Amino acid sequence: MTVRRVMGTETEYAVSAPAASHANPVQLSFDVIGAAADPERSRIRWDYRQEDPVNDARGTRLERAAARPDMLTDEPQLNIVNVIAPNGGRMYVDHAHPEYSAPETTDPFEAVRYDHAGDLLMRRGGGAAGGGGGDRGERATPSSCTATTSTARAPAGAPMRTT
Helix, strand or coil, rough: CCCCEEEEEEEEEEEECCCCCCCCHHHHHHHHHHHHCCCCCCCCCCCCCCCCCCEECCCEEEEEHHHHHHHCCCCCCCCCCEEEEECHHHEEEECCEEEEEECCCCHHHHHHHHHHHHHHHHHHHHHHHCCCCCHHHHHCCCCCCEEEEECCCCCCCCCCCCC
């Protein structure tokens, strides 16, 4: 018997600007995501209306007054960089680093393809943000992307949200 599981990857990237001794990593991250954005989809905004950032999965609730402003993602934010990738994934700035969330799939080979596509998108964004033209992000200056990966999968039997 085969069990079909929904899976996906989320990749966190590091940014660096070797030529700038006091580079701001948050600004570098904004630059990379902005440069990686597809012009046709760059105006699409992520819908945060269903989020409740002060309520965690364990049922603990934090008073809004005690929450840091950057935690309140359900309120409109003027300087948020969050775009939809051409493959349906999501590219965004998570605190002080760029991140790519691949589309969910039930095919492990497709999950690997989506993950690799995210690396290519971020490399292109790093190259374009750093003036390297976008094709060779590893040689770009002043901004370049380096990938570090973490994979998330829902535990067996966990309820899945479909929308």
